[in-house]
Amino acid sequence: MSVASCNQNSSRVLTRPRTLLFALAGGATVANVYAAQPLLYAIADELDIGRAAVGAVVTCTQIGYGLGLVLLVPLGDLLERRRLVTVQAVLLALALTAVATAGSAAALLAGLMGVGLLAVLTQSLVAFASVLAPDGERGRVVGTVTSGVVLGILLARTVAGALAGLAGWRAVYALSAVLTLVLAVALRRALPRATPGAAAPRADVPRTAAPRVAAPRTGGAWAGGRSVAADYRRALRSLARLPLREPVFRQRGLITLLVFASFSTLWSCVALPLSEAPLSLPSAAVGAFGLAGAAGAAAAAPAGRLFDRGFGRWTVGAGLALLALSWLPLALTRQSLWALGFGAVLLDFAVQAVHVTNQSVVLALDPTAGGRLIGGYMVFYSLGSALGAITSTAVYAAAGWSAVCLLGAAFSLLALLAWARTLRPALR
Incomplete structure (x- = not known):
């Protein structure tokens, strides 16, 4: 199903349960960016990280997140979106597992950078929900998904701290890995296919502000990896020029x-x-x-x-x-x-x-x-x-x-x- 056909049948495609699934998945994903904050001293003590260097635990996650915004989120304009978010969710679960089982500070920091990189799945979900939203309801849909994201940010520290107090800091990441895999399956089963395609911008955007975002090629060009790589480079250049x-x-x-x-x-x-x-x-x-x-x-x-x-x-x-x-x-x-x-x-x-x-x-x-x-x-x-x-x-x-x-x-x-x-x- 193309984006255009998704929009034509959006009242059927983007049901309320699907919108709530977007919100739940977005909140659960972004929580991984903030979960380490109440766990810093416990992590530092177990892995022998100096108190002066413990801030690197949060910094690595944020660096990964910033890279993901630039390098991964634009892929939603180039690849079939349902498959993309499913693959990102599975890879995120693997990164969380790496953190939960890290035996050294180096392994922990590498895993956390991977978690941050893949946690931009949240933004991919926001963009996906926007594509599926019916005309005249994009704001409501984005608002609902953002509500889930905000709650995920708010509850991340509280839930992580409470769970760590009961079962240790590794349990926080192990449980999140399991939850992320469950969400990957749910997203795969519940969401429609949405390949890159033409969709009209909202009518209330002024014509003087019409987008000049370079569109990726579609169709047969996608059969060759070289074409995909060229389109990806063009997408990154387009992002830099926005x-x-x-x-x-x-x-x-x-x-x-x-x-x-x-x-x-x-x-x-x-x-x-x-x-x-x-x-x-x-x-x-x-x-x-x-x-x-x-x-x-x-x-x-x-x-x-x-x-x-x-x-x-x-x-x-x-x-x-x-x-x-x-x-x-x-x-x-x-x-x-x-x-x-x-x-x-x-x-x-x-x-x-x-x-x-x-x-x-x-x-x-x-x-x-x-x-x-x-x-x-x-x-x-x-x-x-x-x-x-x-x-x-x-x-x-x-x-x-x-x-x-x-x-x-x-x-x-x-x-x-x-x-x-x-x-x-x-x-x-």
């Missing part, structure tokens, strides 16, 4: 970078004031505040529906204004944990509303190039997250929590200014 050639992609990417810089400013740094006097909270209590991000999952689906109804531009504007305002209660963290909880809910709600809408806008440029579009978009997400983490901890060490809140608010206001530029007709 920010230069697509004004909509460039604008939404910049907004995303700034939004996730603001997001990471909070969550990369908030443990520091919570752990210090006068609050001096234990690590379990500090981690519990991350569950406030459940509001983000609640925002995802409504934001997608608003995009489908033509309100995407204003959803982003309202979300960015709310993001900037969230730093007011967050600035009172040392005086009130209720203020922190309220501010965290506002921030995560705003971030996910903007994220889902921006994803929907970018994917609507050309559904047949969803792999490259979502892969390139998520590079901005990663860069923003890294920027917020690096700057917030440096600012906290130099000037304290109030300065961190000013930094987060500054990122938010810059994103709001970038959104204001999209009000021009050519960039909406």
Whole structure:
């Protein structure tokens, strides 16, 4: 079944159970990127990794994830999607098994880099769901799948920490490997074939922003490996040119970078004031505040529906204004944990509303190039997250929590200014 035929029969192809399967698989996959964070000291003690070097456990996963966004996600535009996500899931299960059985630090780090590389299956699933979505419902579908991804991120640390306490850190990766294999079978059985093909972009994307994403060849050319390799190289070149050639992609990417810089400013740094006097909270209590991000999952689906109804531009504007305002209660963290909880809910709600809408806008440029579009978009997400983490901890060490809140608010206001530029007709 081609993408075009999938779209023609999308009401039958993308049923609610299939959409929920996309969400479940996306959340379970992305959880592997964050599962190591509460396990660092246990891993370091068993494999004799120095405390100063234990950060490499997380870094290797993130490096692999960044490489996967560029090298693997674009394959969805070139290969049959159901087979691709199934193969990625099986390989991810093998990488997780390698981590669970690692006998040395080198083997562990290599396995974790493989886990990060293959965990971009999450983004392949988002692009696949977007391809199958009925016309006028792409935002709702992307929102639903993103809800699952957000929940996976939120629950990863909590579940991994609890499971490690019961059965050790290796059990976390062993169980995830089994779950990933089960999901591979479920995806293979439940999803339709979707080969690369023509699909019309959404009607509400301005003609001035029509995609210039180079389309891969299809048909007989796929019989030769040399043709596949040539198309893959062309897809990578197309991905590199997207920010230069697509004004909509460039604008939404910049907004995303700034939004996730603001997001990471909070969550990369908030443990520091919570752990210090006068609050001096234990690590379990500090981690519990991350569950406030459940509001983000609640925002995802409504934001997608608003995009489908033509309100995407204003959803982003309202979300960015709310993001900037969230730093007011967050600035009172040392005086009130209720203020922190309220501010965290506002921030995560705003971030996910903007994220889902921006994803929907970018994917609507050309559904047949969803792999490259979502892969390139998520590079901005990663860069923003890294920027917020690096700057917030440096600012906290130099000037304290109030300065961190000013930094987060500054990122938010810059994103709001970038959104204001999209009000021009050519960039909406």
